[in-house]
Amino acid sequence: MTVRIAIRRILHTIHAVRDVHAARKLYQDVFGGIAFAERYHQGEDRDMALLYAANHMVEPMAPRRPDEPDTIFSRYLAKYGESLHSFELRIDDAVEAAGLCQERGLDLSTVYPKFFFVKPKSTGGIVVQLCGKPLENDPQDYRGWRPDWIEGHPSSLRRLHHIACVVRDMDAALAFFLDVLTGELVSDGRIAHPQPARQVRLTLGDTTIALIAADDPASGPIGTYLSGPASGVYALVWEVDDLDAARAHMASIGVALTAPHLEADGIAIDPAAMLGARHEFRLPG
Template sequence: MEKTVRKTGDFGIGLMIHSVHMTDDVPELNRFYEEVFGGLVYMGVDEPNFLPVEDRWAGLVQISDLCIETMAPKMPADPTKPVGKFYTKFGRHLHSVGYKVDDLPGLGNHLIEQGVYIGAPGGGKLAKVDPATIYFYPSPRDTAGLMVELCAVDMPDDPRQLGTWSSQVKIWELGHPLTIRRLAYVTLGVRDLTAATKIYVDAMQAVPVHEGIDDGGRFSYQILHLGDCLLQLAQPLDGDSPLGRHVAKWGNMIYGITFKVRDLDSVENWLAKKEVRTSRPRPTVVAADPEDTFGAPYFFTIDDIPNDPFEA
């Protein structure tokens, strides 16, 4: 059967349709995800998809219950276009997350009432979101740094929405050396955890799940339930930690992705075979070196999250 989607808020924020990974060569990044993560490319299989309004190439890759949109600007990158502007500033880097929303105009106008700047597709500001709007981006200045696409439509051929999903998802857990059970959470690095949490609870109607301190990563955090995934807001406690250096360089911004897995030794052995260097910030977490993962920090954990709505 298809994936059960757990929605949040009055406007039905639901499936996290994808997390965007910005690069300069979409086929190369697709191959990396296929060869290292066992990724299933289901858009851009033979050649990347080109979207003129955004002047970009892209593919869609499924890894367990996480969809990665691999994206690159048409080269040479045009810094006057949103995708080209991001690439010229950040290079290879995690870019954003996206959500399917039942009532997109309702959510958009709610955010505008909250003082959130809403970006139109291809650039510009929306003063009002009407029923014809297919997707938009709230300004990261008003979302504690997270670039988030809010969308009215599904991704075509999304494997999670097919009747075969409950069987297919087992492949990553039981048939691949990374032993991925599911997406644990997406991490957003922030300078002020209290202020960032308030934005998500008040404006996005996110639900607090758990807070604490990660001694290995050297940050304090709040985990929120937002749509069909968990978002970890993380404030560095040490400026010389990986997250501390990221926040010092980029400010509030998407940082990393963590998978929940069955076997950390298998994760380490497999990544070593694929020439991806790893470390253990603490005994229950394996961290992949972002220099070997196209600029995207990936983590693998066996930790349970208290009050996790996806384990209930």
């Protein structure tokens, strides 16, 4: 039997930005986010913050010198722009996991003893990070953590519903998440919005991931997304109790909305107002 890499949970989604402090404030204003750490990674000359928006952690990350092309992350930002960068999976042992990935022929990058990235060509088109250590002072690791702590926020935000990913190769994505990792298949079906596509839902730890492969990947919103460099992490989709309350909250803080791409009956923040990141909101269910 082939050994699979056990996923404890999804740690966070990384948001690539030019200014960590501006991003942190934006997540605090929009989501009521609580920041619990800010750090500087000297080896890569970048800043980061860790914060919770409802039950999901987001990590805004920025090169210290975004206009200088001499670091990995400044080059990433120059190529991809401000956008959702990747999501990070908590595993038991990064060294062992990296070895298993390499045995399976996967292409890795930025390999450290505690974490590494799997390149998109090995995942069907998604940037994925695997981490073998807990994050210091992570509120979710403490007794008494409540995933519904955001209850009462004026947006009526409840929780992250799922992470939506656009894939270039569905077979490669499924092989990675279901055969290399301990992902569990939830459904395999069709969607019509924003364009005809196959959508596969699976769980990684405690989080749902939607993998989307357009019938015509050269047209529509998905074609636009794939026409340039793309991390594959297309959107974070959130659950709210009241869409009107969410609209009113966004209006009160001056955050522009746009037509949703994924949730036809929901709402979406204009990515230009969210430092390039797409966030959509839907009712429970």
